[in-house]
Amino acid sequence: MNNFEVGQELVAVSYHIDRSLLVAYANASGDQNPIHQNEEFAKSVGLPDVIAHGMLTMALAGRYVSDVAGGPDKVKEFFARFIKPVVVPAGSTVNLIISGKISAIENGTAKIDIQATCDDVKVLGMAKAVISLS
Amino acid sequence: MLDPDLVGRTFVGATSTLVTQEAITQFSRAIGEPNFEIAAPTFSISITLAESQVLLQESGLDWTRVVHGDQKFEIFRPIVAGDSLICSSTIETFRVVAGNEIVTVRSDLHSGAELVISSWSTLVVRA
Numbered sequence: 001m002n003n004f005e006v007g008q009e010l011v012a013v014s015y016h017i018d019r020s021l022l023v024a025y026a027n028a029s030g031d032q033n034p035i036h037q038n039e040e041f042a043k044s045v046g047l048p049d050v051i052a053h054g055m056l057t058m059a060l061a062g063r064y065v066s067d068v069a070g071g072p073d074k075v076k077e078f079f080a081r082f083i084k085p086v087v088v089p090a091g092s093t094v095n096l097i098i099s100g101k102i103s104a105i106e107n108g109t110a111k112i113d114i115q116a117t118c119d120d121v122k123v124l125g126m127a128k129a130v131i132s133l134s
Numbered sequence: 135m136l137d138p139d140l141v142g143r144t145f146v147g148a149t150s151t152l153v154t155q156e157a158i159t160q161f162s163r164a165i166g167e168p169n170f171e172i173a174a175p176t177f178s179i180s181i182t183l184a185e186s187q188v189l190l191q192e193s194g195l196d197w198t199r200v201v202h203g204d205q206k207f208e209i210f211r212p213i214v215a216g217d218s219l220i221c222s223s224t225i226e227t228f229r230v231v232a233g234n235e236i237v238t239v240r241s242d243l244h245s246g247a248e249l250v251i252s253s254w255s256t257l258v259v260r261a
Binding site for chain 2: 015021024025027028029030031054055056058059060062063065066071072073075076077078079080081082125126
């Protein structure tokens with residue numbers, strides 16, 4: 001099984017976010033809020049442009065944790081605070097960089113502190129997960 | 135403004151949600167998760183957020199101005215196709231800070247008597 005050590009840095013992964021992903025996530029999650037698809041509407045409510053669903057960013061972090069843990073069935077707890085929106089302009093691809101560090105190992109589980117940044121700006125705060133090691 | 139008297143009350147969804155393989159696959163495929171046999175760790179938000187919306191709108195919150203503050207999941211077992219899930223929602227906390235309404239909703243998803251996932255959504259209505 002996984003031989004994690006406390007303090008171990010996990011390899012960072014880059015995930016690409018573009019408008020087509022926002023549409024796919026909206027359809028998959030049922031969250032059709034127009035701030036995630038309609039530029040005119042997003043700007044009308046004071047946003048700089050269309051923004052990604054916070055839960056999409058968290059879902060990609062969840063994929064990262066699942067990959068680290070050896071499958072989505074290993075993820076037992078998962079928390080994130082949405083501290084900065086991920087702005088997704090039309091025609092461009094935004095790189096979401098996720099990395100992690102093992103912060104504790106106890107009772108057959110490992111805790112992972114997760115970092116998520118876009119253009120070196122943190123977009124998730126206090127993100128962490130507990131994974132099963134068995 | 136949310137009715138503060140509703141804090142602590144639990145509302146059980148009137149209907150269960152039957153989880154289809156199609157829904158699990160569509161969610162996992164969207165986020166690039168290669169395993170379609172079980173639901174991705176955050177899949178349950180596709181069930182609970184809509185339930186929270188109904189509850190909070192009926193409780194007086196202006197959903198059109200809601201921003202997601204934070205989210206937590208405790209997963210007791212993964213959701214699989216064929217699960218018939220009942221969502222019970224509890225408004226756990228409500229406070230107003232500098233005019234911002236901050237509400238935390240706990241959503242428990244049960245399959246029969248089995249608690250499958252508990253999740254907490256903190257939602258903010260900005261002043």
